[in-house]
Amino acid sequence: MQDTPETAEFAKRAEEASQRARKMKAELRKKRRADKLKLQQQLGAELMKETNITSAQQLKQYLQDNLNYEAEAENQQNYQQALIELTTFANQLTWNEQRGYWQAANLHELTDWLATQRTQH
Incomplete structure (x- = not known):
């Protein structure tokens, strides 16, 4: 065709x-x-x-320093928040004289919070 x-x-x-x-x-x-x-x-x-x-090396160092600083600041903030929450639970513990140990005021809430702090899920 x-x-x-x-x-x-x-x-x-x-x-x-x-x-x-x-x-x-x-x-x-x-x-x-x-x-x-x-x-x-x-x-x-x-x-x-x-x-x-x-120089490129100065730029690399600048970025590393600033990124590490931000990551460290975030980790520090997370650490402080976890410490506050843990202190709150610790302040609510009561001593059980009869059994000789500290007792959590709200065990369910404490274990739920501890579960959020796990590194493996």
């Missing part, structure tokens, strides 16, 4: 449209890369201005 002049023209137009689409996609990727590079440069310049960082 041979192409008619009309179908050959459609095929030619379709190929041209496909080539234009590929070219436009390539141009869009190029523009996006240029925009990303420009943003990186702006962010880098602003970071250097604010922190006086002048």
